[in-house]
Amino acid sequence: MKNPIRIVLADDHTVLRAGLKSLLSAESDLEVVGEAGDGIDCVALAAELQPDVIVLDINMPTCGGLEALPAIRERAPECRVLVLTMHDDPGYLRTVLRSGGSGFLLKQSAADELLSAIRSVAEGGLYVSPRHARVLLDQAAADTARRRPDDENHVRYRSLSDRETEIFKLTALGHSNAEMAEILALSVKTVETYKSRMMKKLNLDGRASLVRLALELDVLH
């Protein structure tokens, strides 16, 4: 093939890099053009070689993949980054995608999957590890499920009067009674009345449970 996919491997385990390199080199359309042992080296290599794809480990000493990602995106914008990790923490996935990563793969994945993922991201696609894909899909499903209005708390929340709702939101945002009175041009005492009526209706006990409910109902912002 005239234009192989040029790849940089970044992982602190030399043996692992060697293994990957031999695996990838066996494919005629893939070429490993550089290796890095930590995030710093990886950023430098990316800037110098401008590879098509970087296979990036998250757990590396001195500078991990998550720290290196933004720098890579800045210095090699055309380069797609496929993040490799041992841990299936869904939080990582979110961080990676928000930081401009193009793919997310577990180290437990099959070799075929790695090849498939590399080719996908090289073509510009997004690739997400099966397990995490399922997480995303479940999350999307949960999202729509969470929207169902038959939730007890949600019903109670919607039964609040206009003023009570405003006080609910403002309280959740941490405003003091005095601030709310100022904002709504009311007496502090009036604010207190709304608040206590509202707390009673929602069967809440203290600011903490109020904030938790607000986050649950996603009424902030």
Added chain:
Amino acid sequence: MKNPIRIVLADDHTVLRAGLKSLLSAESDLEVVGEAGDGIDCVALAAELQPDVIVLDINMPTCGGLEALPAIRERAPECRVLVLTMHDDPGYLRTVLRSGGSGFLLKQSAADELLSAIRSVAEGGLYVSPRHARVLLDQAAADTARRRPDDENHVRYRSLSDRETEIFKLTALGHSNAEMAEILALSVKTVETYKSRMMKKLNLDGRASLVRLALELDVLH
């Protein structure tokens, strides 16, 4: 290959199906096991054949892909759906992913990309068309860019000590000093100390600004 990827094609254009079928059949690991001309037929076929992957067109008469998707997900939960479309409306992408689709590809895409996408989703991954991936990435980039001005706050936040960080989060969640003291097994006075040190470091004035910062930094949950 003993276990080829079993595929159902759903598109109302017979010639297009024929073309795809010959394209896919040329690959030794792919096998087209059924074809459908509209969404209804496709759902029935999916339920009967339980294929590995369905290549699903959005624009079909009587019942389009978007309508068929939920039914397919219900009757063939193990089946991954790769949605094919002529239009690059980003809204479609969102709908597809929320409905449980595993991939999104434009008809303008190269044949190689289709093969790559089919293999990716068959392995359980998510695949997104380059153009749309770029949209997503740009969006993520814009997200991070938008957060640049608040970077000072982020730096300050990370300069907090462990305990101060805990107090920050708990306070943002609405916990009272007494509750925090209880949770962390500390004296209320100690909690007060952390809180006041923390507030001074972050240059905050009152709970409201604290909560706003917490939401901005997205450190809750």
Added chain:
DNA sequence: CGCCGTGTAGGGGGAAACCCCGACACTCCT
């Protein structure tokens, strides 16, 4: 018409938060 929910406001008292101090131990750095 009277009841109920709502918007508005207040009094009073105890509890909690907040503010400005000081204190001491322990670690790390210079």
Added chain:
DNA sequence: AGGAGTGTCGGGGTTTCCCCCTACACGGCG
């Protein structure tokens, strides 16, 4: 050896919150 940062606690005073109760006007509803 000394200072900076942190983890831990306390006193004392001012402000705010929280709770219970009262009050009145207005609109809808049976």
